[in-house]
């Protein structure tokens with residue numbers, strides 16, 4: 001058992017402050033869970049994550065696969081009667097999980113997120129080939145999808161060199177905040 005925070009109120013407050021969302025308004029009506037297209041891949045339903053934090057079970061929330069499987073599609077929040085922005089809560093929890101150094105339930109998803117962000121930071125745009133190469137390199141698995149990669153290259157679905165935006169300072173500014 002690791003100690004993440006002094007008491008459950010502090011994580012609840014932290015998430016509320018960083019996401020700007022008062023998830024304590026949740027009615028646990030499960031509309032979000034019923035509409036989530038990725039529920040089958042999650043260990044807790046979206047409202048279950050909220051419940052864990054309310055109950056002071058922050059370790060389970062931060063170690064859950066749910067916070068990484070969520071793709072931020074907003075299906076849940078658009079149907080929520082309390083207009084709770086669940087993707088913003090998931091995002092705040094992902095940041096917290098990394099900050100606290102907890103065991104990440106879906107390291108491959110974190111690896112992919114990191115590689116996408118790295119190319120945006122460098123070029124102001126994604127560069128698919130670099131994302132794929134770095135992702136596979138980190139996994140020490142360079143060859144398993146080689147056939148698909150070659151087909152994509154042949155069909156010109158992958159650019160060999162990245163395209164860059166001109167105003168790099170604007171990107172630097174975004175990443176500073």
Ligand code: SF4
Nearest residue numbers: 026027029030032080
């Ligand atoms: S839809 Fe909204 S109110 Fe209902 S359980 Fe989900 S987060 Fe809570």
Ligand code: SF4
Nearest residue numbers: 036070071073074076
């Ligand atoms: S934003 Fe996340 S939790 Fe909400 S419906 Fe989409 S995948 Fe599910």
